[in-house]
Amino acid sequence: MYRAAHAGALLAFACLFLPASIAFSQAAPAAEKASEDARPNSLCPGSWALQFQITDELGLKPFNGMIVSAKRHFSSHSAFRLGLQFDADWRGDTSTERREYADTLRDSSNLDTDTEYQMFTIDLSYLNYPSPGSFVNFFWGIGPLVKFSRSERNDTRTYYSDGPVMTQLSRDYSRSWSLGALGLVGVEWFLSEHFSFHSEYRASMAYGESYREREVIDPDSKWQRLTTTNGDGWNFDSVYAILGLSVYF
Numbered sequence: 001m002y003r004a005a006h007a008g009a010l011l012a013f014a015c016l017f018l019p020a021s022i023a024f025s026q027a028a029p030a031a032e033k034a035s036e037d038a039r040p041n042s043l044c045p046g047s048w049a050l051q052f053q054i055t056d057e058l059g060l061k062p063f064n065g066m067i068v069s070a071k072r073h074f075s076s077h078s079a080f081r082l083g084l085q086f087d088a089d090w091r092g093d094t095s096t097e098r099r100e101y102a103d104t105l106r107d108s109s110n111l112d113t114d115t116e117y118q119m120f121t122i123d124l125s126y127l128n129y130p131s132p133g134s135f136v137n138f139f140w141g142i143g144p145l146v147k148f149s150r151s152e153r154n155d156t157r158t159y160y161s162d163g164p165v166m167t168q169l170s171r172d173y174s175r176s177w178s179l180g181a182l183g184l185v186g187v188e189w190f191l192s193e194h195f196s197f198h199s200e201y202r203a204s205m206a207y208g209e210s211y212r213e214r215e216v217i218d219p220d221s222k223w224q225r226l227t228t229t230n231g232d233g234w235n236f237d238s239v240y241a242i243l244g245l246s247v248y249f
Contacts, residue, residue, distance in 0.1 A: 040193040042248035043132040047073045049246045051081070051198075063244050064202075066121070071246070076132040081141070085121040112156045119149040123182055137188045145182045145204050150175040169217040178235065180206025194248045204237040 042049070049071040051063040063069035066083040073079040091114070098108040125143035152173045159166040186200025209232040216225045 039135060039190045041132070041137070041190040041196070042193055043073060043076045043079075043129055043137065045073055045075050047248050049073075049196075049248045052245045052247075054197075054243045054245055060245065064242060066123075071127070077129050079127045079129075081125045081127055081143075083121075083123045083125075085119070087117070087119040089115070089117040091115050108161075109157055109159045112158075113153065115151070115153045117149075117151040119147075121145075121147045125182065125184065129188075135189075137190075139186055139188060139198075139200075141184045143182060145178075145180045145206055147178045147206070147208070148176070167219055169219065171215040171217075172213075173215075174210065174212040176208060176210035178206040178208030180204055180235075182237075188246070196246045196248070197244070198246060199241060199243045201239050201241050202237075203239040206235050206237075208232065208235060 051069040051071060052060040053063045055061055062085075064083060066085045069081065069083045071079050071081040093111075093113045093115075095111045095113075096108065097111070123143060123145045125141040127139050127141040129137055129139045131138060153171070155170045157168045157170075159168075182202060182204035184200045184202045186198055188196050188198035190196040209230070211228070211230055213226060213228040215227075217223070
């Protein structure tokens, strides 16, 4: 039932974007003549653009959460856009817990934690502009989407009391990856030849797998427990809108 539902979502995704792409591609030859009220634009072979997302507070941030989003035109009708995102974190923390009774220390423990996290996302979209000479330029796009993430946490807890010092070790590890496709439709309006505003609707479908393990070790008694979990499935990211600014050069 779960896979059937997502297969239906994938079919709806294809029905949404593919007919539109075919229809507008066939209309491209008729759009070679620019309309009389067309604005100057940079939709020409060899042009590059950096893209930024416009926030609710009318500020700018990386487009669609990416570190960089760059577009390269190979003709007035076609371009490729590459989005890259990379997050990484390495951190060490130490905390102390004390238990007292009637102002007398009963026991205490120290927790040393080392964590690390890495996440990488890449999407590459082919963009098509059926009528690059229009006052407002419609475009559609489609392309692959790849994601990978990894995290690990190591805890060392040391217990202090009247008896011998005890130590417990634990490790949490996880990784995941997904591979899919995204589709988009939007419009672009040039404020000037090198600056434009664009708005687009995006949706994506991806298949992914995940792996998690938790290991607990008691060095004194040599006791050890390892628990692993595997998962896989489809994920459909429903249609959402993005407003952006492009700077051409």
